[in-house]
Amino acid sequence: MGDAPVWWRHGVFYQIYPRSYQDANGDGVGDLEGIRRRLDHLAWLGVDAIWLSPFQPSPMADFGYDVADYCDVDPLFGTLADYDRLLADAHARGIRVTIDWVPNHSSDRHPWFQESRAARTSAKRDWYVWRDGRDGGPPNNWVSIFGGPAWEHDPATGQWYLHSFLREQPDLNWRNPELVRAMHDVLRFWLARGTDGFRIDVIHRIAKDPELRDNPLLPGAGPDAGYGGQRHLHDENHPDVHAMLRGIRAVLDEYPERMAVGEVYLFDPAEVARYYGRGDELHLAFNFSFLRCPWDAAAFRAEVERFEALCPPEGWPTWVLSNHDVPRHATRYDHPTLGDARARVAAMMLLTLRGTPFLYAGEEIGMRNVAVPEERLQDPLARTLHPALSRDGERTPMRWDAAAPGCGFTTAAEPWLPLGPQPPGTDVAAQRADRGSLLWLYRDLVALRREHPALHRGTFRALDAPDGVFAYERAHAGRRAVVALNFGEAPVDVKLGPGRVAGGLSTCHGRVLPDATDAVSLAPCEGIVLIRA
Numbered sequence: 408m409g410d411a412p413v414w415w416r417h418g419v420f421y422q423i424y425p426r427s428y429q430d431a432n433g434d435g436v437g438d439l440e441g442i443r444r445r446l447d448h449l450a451w452l453g454v455d456a457i458w459l460s461p462f463q464p465s466p467m468a469d470f471g472y473d474v475a476d477y478c479d480v481d482p483l484f485g486t487l488a489d490y491d492r493l494l495a496d497a498h499a500r501g502i503r504v505t506i507d508w509v510p511n512h513s514s515d516r517h518p519w520f521q522e523s524r525a526a527r528t529s530a531k532r533d534w535y536v537w538r539d540g541r542d543g544g545p546p547n548n549w550v551s552i553f554g555g556p557a558w559e560h561d562p563a564t565g566q567w568y569l570h571s572f573l574r575e576q577p578d579l580n581w582r583n584p585e586l587v588r589a590m591h592d593v594l595r596f597w598l599a600r601g602t603d604g605f606r607i608d609v610i611h612r613i614a615k616d617p618e619l620r621d622n623p624l625l626p627g628a629g630p631d632a633g634y635g636g637q638r639h640l641h642d643e644n645h646p647d648v649h650a651m652l653r654g655i656r657a658v659l660d661e662y663p664e665r666m667a668v669g670e671v672y673l674f675d676p677a678e679v680a681r682y683y684g685r686g687d688e689l690h691l692a693f694n695f696s697f698l699r700c701p702w703d704a705a706a707f708r709a710e711v712e713r714f715e716a717l718c719p720p721e722g723w724p725t726w727v728l729s730n731h732d733v734p735r736h737a738t739r740y741d742h743p744t745l746g747d748a749r750a751r752v753a754a755m756m757l758l759t760l761r762g763t764p765f766l767y768a769g770e771e772i773g774m775r776n777v778a779v780p781e782e783r784l785q786d787p788l789a790r791t792l793h794p795a796l797s798r799d800g801e802r803t804p805m806r807w808d809a810a811a812p813g814c815g816f817t818t819a820a821e822p823w824l825p826l827g828p829q830p831p832g833t834d835v836a837a838q839r840a841d842r843g844s845l846l847w848l849y850r851d852l853v854a855l856r857r858e859h860p861a862l863h864r865g866t867f868r869a870l871d872a873p874d875g876v877f878a879y880e881r882a883h884a885g886r887r888a889v890v891a892l893n894f895g896e897a898p899v900d901v902k903l904g905p906g907r908v909a910g911g912l913s914t915c916h917g918r919v920l921p922d923a924t925d926a927v928s929l930a931p932c933e934g935i936v937l938i939r940a
């Protein structure tokens with residue numbers, strides 16, 4: 408990649424769940440025009456790119472991750488013209504637009520599936536995975552990630568179809584060349600409009616064992632054994648996925664400066680690292696290790712060092728604390744008396760590590776998960792797995808102005824999910840008015856990262872630090888930045904080595920003044936970035 412800036416490596420991404428960002432037409436659900444109207448917030452925050460969760464036509468069995476037409480916009484979210492306007496206005500502000508692409512499965516209402524299920528002899532039969540049953544039951548022992556067997560019986564044709572998720576989400580057959588061509592053309596459709604890239608949904612699932620063999624059972628499977636108590640040898644992360652990815656990458660390479668970040672939902676960083684190939688597969692692979700990390704300096708350090716060691720030279724790390732599938736990190740790391748202190752330290756870490764940070768809309772104002780009453784739960788997982796596993800709590804609407812009706816999100820009497828409760832001050836208007844807010848800290852960190860190449864592209868080296876502190880150095884072309892994060896609740900002194908300090912940021916005190924010190928005293932739960940002179 409040389410030394411040229413590469414936007415997907417050196418920039419900051421911001422994920423938007425379109426249902427929950429801004430409702431422009433007053434129906435209680437966010438839309439593309441709403442996102443367009445909020446671009447000034449994103450430009451002010453300084454993010455380089457947005458990722459939009461699916462907005463294509465969908466029966467919404469899984470809120471858009473069940474796509475019924477890959478090349479259009481669901482009327483709930485607007486029109487293709489709205490998309491083009493959003494794209495143009497984002498580009499005018501220097502913000503790139505990436506969108507979700509869901510290659511593993513479509514909706515059961517997709518015309519491809521309708522044709523496929525019509526008859527065993529249908530021309531598109533093989534675009535999905537159909538098999539005869541075994542002993543009156545499903546063809547093998549695979550289970551759906553969303554509960555129950557991964558197979559649905561189709562009485563009309565007497566066969567079973569595979570669905571790794573809901574039965575309304577039949578798996579596409581990536582071993583069929585026509586299907587592959589059709590899915591590649593979907594990419595071209597959006598690329599030709601100027602779309603900058605894709606977040607690829609569950610990319611590690613598109614290749615399955617061609618013989619559909621049973622997964623081995625885990626001996627004495629306990630609660631951590633994985634769904635179905637199985638070792639997922641044959642239904643995910645099949646070696647053939649890499650050749651399929653190279654084909655996808657070749658399509659992206661037909662267009663300049665486009666990228667893909669893949670959802671590789673494997674918690675084994677060595678496997679995740681393989682998805683970069685030799686620079687001919689994913690540009691970025693999500694590393695989700697922080698989603699399961701306890702609030703512990705040593706645990707974070709271990710995750711970062713592990714991935715740093717495994718990341719191939721062609722690769723580049725990614726860091727994620729929150730998304731639409733897991734409880735928000737402000738909730739995971741919440742503390743009864745510390746307010747936003749931990750969210751501040753977490754933000755500093757996310758935005759100063761080597762690797763692309765992915766923010767999730769609302770984390771910049773410290774949004775917590777909302778305890779959605781059971782009768783208002785929407786997520787299918789509440790039904791197919793358990794209400795406690797519903798993802799609605801992290802998908803509630805963005806809070807723009809707590810003093811405005813509908814929090815400035817909607818003019819409808821009821822948004823699709825409740826807006827709160829949330830701690831006082833969890834809204835953009837209140838935090839814009841407060842220079843010391845979490846929102847301003849995010850903005851300052853994004854700006855600092857952009858200003859200093861050491862922070863957006865420098866090397867990473869962990870530094871020795873007292874227990875409870877995660878400290879590291881970032882360096883580029885002789886310029887250095889040092890970061891020290893106190894995860895603990897007691898003050899601590901940290902020696903950072905000699906060198907003049909030219910400036911920086913503290914999560915507690917804002918701007919750091921130039922100094923000649925080689926040691927800092929960190930307050931409880933304080934993080935600091937020092938730019939070396």
Ligand code: NOJ
Pocket residue numbers: 469472509572608609670731732
């Ligand atoms: C991963 C997505 O992030 C999640 O929201 C969705 O339910 C599944 N893939 C199925 O598409």
